[in-house]
Amino acid sequence: METNASYNSLVAVGDSFTEGMSDLLPDGSYRGWADVLAGRLAARTPGFRYANLAVRGKLIGQIVDEQVDVAAAMRADVVTLVGGLNDTLRPKCDMGMVRGRLEEAVERLAPSCDTLVLMRSPGRNGPVMERFRPRMEELFALVDDLAARHGAVVVDLYGAAALGDPRMWDVDRLHLTGDGHTRVAEAVWQTLGLPPENDWRTPLSTAVPPGWARRRVDDLRFAREHLMPWIGRRLTGRSSGDGRTGAQYSAELGRAFWVTPEDNGVPGPVATWRRIDSAPLS
Numbered sequence: 001m002e003t004n005a006s007y008n009s010l011v012a013v014g015d016s017f018t019e020g021m022s023d024l025l026p027d028g029s030y031r032g033w034a035d036v037l038a039g040r041l042a043a044r045t046p047g048f049r050y051a052n053l054a055v056r057g058k059l060i061g062q063i064v065d066e067q068v069d070v071a072a073a074m075r076a077d078v079v080t081l082v083g084g085l086n087d088t089l090r091p092k093c094d095m096g097m098v099r100g101r102l103e104e105a106v107e108r109l110a111p112s113c114d115t116l117v118l119m120r121s122p123g124r125n126g127p128v129m130e131r132f133r134p135r136m137e138e139l140f141a142l143v144d145d146l147a148a149r150h151g152a153v154v155v156d157l158y159g160a161a162a163l164g165d166p167r168m169w170d171v172d173r174l175h176l177t178g179d180g181h182t183r184v185a186e187a188v189w190q191t192l193g194l195p196p197e198n199d200w201r202t203p204l205s206t207a208v209p210p211g212w213a214r215r216r217v218d219d220l221r222f223a224r225e226h227l228m229p230w231i232g233r234r235l236t237g238r239s240s241g242d243g244r245t246g247a248q249y250s251a252e253l254g255r256a257f258w259v260t261p262e263d264n265g266v267p268g269p270v271a272t273w274r275r276i277d278s279a280p281l282s
Contacts, residue, residue, distance in 0.1 A: 016056035053246035
């Protein structure tokens, strides 16, 4: 792509990875890579518009049913779609179903925007990653195939050693830190053909590994605060996304809306941007 590319609007579709967990701001909102990217694009383009429709915990079928048509109707310059990974992390996963629903999403989104961005997501190095690696790689092979067939671009984060570093991940071991989100935003930025500001692949500095006692404390905290609640939701058929909508979607009105900064020169956090209503789905 050309490095002088200009984008006037962005819609983000997906699950918690795109919603922004666990990069928590003082006001209680999340600031993920999509918000970081939107802020950078806004600083470059006056009148820039943004909508993040992603919701934590969503499976690919829910993403397609609840977000894809809404996103397609907004006719954005750029749409990002990241989904399916939650499915692959379930003990029982129908990869045929995942393949079909992801293909359905791409077929509906690609004609609706100038640039559809797909992603080979990163994974935290460790035993969980190794257990589910075959499914993840099957999903990413499909992402590559769909991009080639529908003219989408792919941001390849999967092989980046820096993003596999456990220090890039929050204590829940499922979501990136603020530094991780900043690197993902830079990777998408470069994939869109915009001039690089840094090398997002740069490894973290070498650090002394934590001792046995520290690791055990961290493991117990992880199990108590994150693993056991996750298992509880699985056993009861609940999801962390139940009852939630995307940050720029009004369940009451049944439609999404745009947000835009008051001052493009200093966009500030997306949570402070001004709302612009869009037309409901016909």
